[in-house]
Amino acid sequence: MVQDNQSRDGAPWDYDLLVVGGGVNGAGVARDAAGRGLKVLLVERDDLAAHTSSASTKLIHGGLRYLEYYEFRLVREALQERERLIRIAPHISWPMRFVLPRPKGGRPDWMIRAGLWLYDHLGGKSSLPRSRAVDLREPILADGLKPGLKRGYVYSDAWVDDARLVALNALDAAERGATIWTGVAMTQARVQGEAWEVELTPTATAPRPAIDAPRTVRARAVVNAAGPWADEALGLFDAARAEGGVRLVKGSHIVVRKLYAGDHAFLLQNADGRVVFTIPYEGEFTLIGTTDVIVGEDQRARPRISAEETAYLCAAVSGYFERVLTPADVVFSYSGVRPLFDDGESEAKAITRDYVLKLGRDSGPQVLSVFGGKLTTYRRLAEHALEKLAPFLPPMRPAWTDQAPLPGGDLPPGGFDAFLAGVLERWPFLEEPIARRLAHAYGARIGDVLGDATAWSDLGEDFGGGLTEAEARYLVEVEWARSATAILWRRSKVGLRCDKDTPQRLADWLARSGLG
Structure with a gap:
């Protein structure tokens, strides 16, 4: 196990762990690793939860129908995780x-x-x-x-709100020391001594990518959590074997x-x-x-x-x-x-929803690829990923994510209804449906969005559907939202009820504010 702050060839480490992919699995691994004391970088070439992780049925469930396929281990783990997630993310x-x-x-x-x-x-x-x-x-x-x-x-x-689950995991990872770069793609990875030397490039189509020019970073190990692109991403790693597929x-x-x-x-x-x-x-x-x-x-x-x-x-x-x-x-x-992991089944409904973690090398800098999985089990998947990578990483603190609430999840005693009543009392100008949405989205951190506002007009421009400038600014500055689509459909679901001109008005505001 490598325990020093430098590789044996004398070069400084940039990161202990590079996570490729900003879906729920990647964000979950980044959060867990950062909380254990590792230096972590997560890169996502688009937006957090831009693909699979914002397009689920939005359930935390064991998967009743999976019992017909004898997926007992998966169902048991998912049922246990259901209980944990309700507890750590009650908002x-x-x-x-x-x-x-x-x-x-x-x-x-x-x-x-x-x-x-x-x-x-x-x-x-x-x-x-x-x-x-x-x-x-x-x-x-x-x-x-x-x-x-x-x-x-x-x-x-x-x-569960799937896209917010991803954003909150990324936010907690960042608050524990991880670096989160969106609009950044991995373009090559090669072994240099005892590290991966990885080329990162700003995505041309991404609004406000985290870096403005190609950059090379070094990492002891990499987690390939690229989802539907996992095979493609693994192919960029020099000297890494490919086992299995999606x-x-x-x-x-x-x-x-x-x-x-x-x-x-x-x-x-x-x-x-x-x-x-x-x-x-x-x-x-x-x-x-x-x-x-x-x-x-x-x-x-x-x-x-x-x-x-x-x-x-x-x-x-x-x-x-x-x-x-x-x-x-x-x-x-x-x-x-x-x-989904390719288990040879011919019918889509029969393909396993369980996750499979594959190490790409026998020694030296390691790459771990994530295949399959479901929203409910992302937290446990992250624990398993770090267990597999432990021999290739510095000593880590113990597993911790089963008890620590996600940002905003530390609601006061009395449950959500009591919390909502407190929100309406503190900000009485809010209509109940809007207060409920904001309370669910931000939980105990709702004050970071609403601040000391005493009237709706204090929240800045009204984009319609209950979205204000104050919320949009918070999502850009704190949660990496970089486009109208990210704000309206992933960080919130305001797109369902806003006016037809809202996306353009929001895009114009982002451009005027230098935020888009």
């Missing part, structure tokens, strides 16, 4: 009840009951309610459903106006054996997803939902709800490409 994540209607021709009762019992117990002790049978004719459950549905089950999982699976979602009352979600079984979620979303909407379509490398950067996927999701929901959905009802859609 951006919260429990949610899921209703599973029992249609004719669906999975048999014994299978559902057995699966739910296992789901309740596999993760050990849980603070969430157990599953139970329900009568779907109860008013709150019947709202919007077709009258013929009478029986079902309800179980617990949780929801299967690119596109998952698409649609958003429609609110389908039903209540704050519960539905898990709908389809005739093809797949399931579709309907999830309350941003107060006024319902999120529906997801599809599973194996795609090629040409769809990595800008995946788009197809007409067939839209029709599939509309038909799946229309089979259960009185309202017949058509593509005309879709107010927004998004797609992401999931970089």
Whole structure:
């Protein structure tokens, strides 16, 4: 194990660990490593959570359907992580009840009951309610459903703002000493003595890249968390072997106006054996997803939902709800490409969602590639990554992220509702929906956004949809947002409810302010 501050050839180390990729796995590794005392650099060629990590179904869940594929280790770990994430990030994540209607021709009762019992117990002790049978004719459950549905089950999982989860991990990493560079791409990596010498280049299309000219850095070890580009990134490393690979699976979602009352979600079984979620979303909407379509490398950067996927999701929901959905009802859609580990399965729904970590060398400076994984298990993945890299890094402090709250997650006693009441008392000029969104987004750090404002006008320019200059400036200066898209769709979801001219007005403000 190397323990000195210099390599044996006498050259100073720039970093102990270079993390390539600003999705949830990369940000999670950077946070964990920085908190253990390592000198860390994270580079992302676009924006944080610009791709897969902002295009999920936004669930913290064990993955009920994965039990059918005997993914018991994955489900157990994910259920345990669900409990931890609710605890360390109570502002951006919260429990949610899921209703599973029992249609004719669906999975048999014994299978559902057995699966739910296992789901309740596999993760050990849980603070969430157990599953139970329900009568779907109860008013709150019947709202919007077709009258013929009478029986079902309800179980617990949780929801999370995926893109904010990434941003907050990166923010905590930075506050613990890590360097975060967005708009910066890795273009080559070669072994120089006992270090990787890595060439970094500003991305030409990225607004305000962190560096303005190519730069070379040295690192003891590298984590390749490039997601759908993991294979491509690994190919840039001189003398690193490639084992395994990724299967690119596109998952698409649609958003429609609110389908039903209540704050519960539905898990709908389809005739093809797949399931579709309907999830309350941003107060006024319902999120529906997801599809599973194996795609090629040409769809990595800008995946788009197809007409067939839209029709599939509309038909799946229309089979259960009185309202017949058509593509005309879709107010927004998004797609992401999931970089799943290539385990040889031919069907997208059967490919493992578990993560695989591969070391690229037997000795000397090391590169660790991350394949697969899911949003829920990012924190544990980071711990496992550092365990594998420990022989190649300086001595580290013990694992710590299972207890420490993410930025804003240290809410005062009383839970979120009590916290929200305090926000409304301190800033009484806020409308309740806006106060709720801000309280969820920033938690205990909401004062960093609102400051000493005593009126809405004190927050600067009003961009519409509840977004003000004060919030936009905070997101640029603190959370690396560099474009209107990053602010409206990743750091917040204001894009769903703002005026059509808001993106351009925001882009103009960024340019005038020298922030874009």
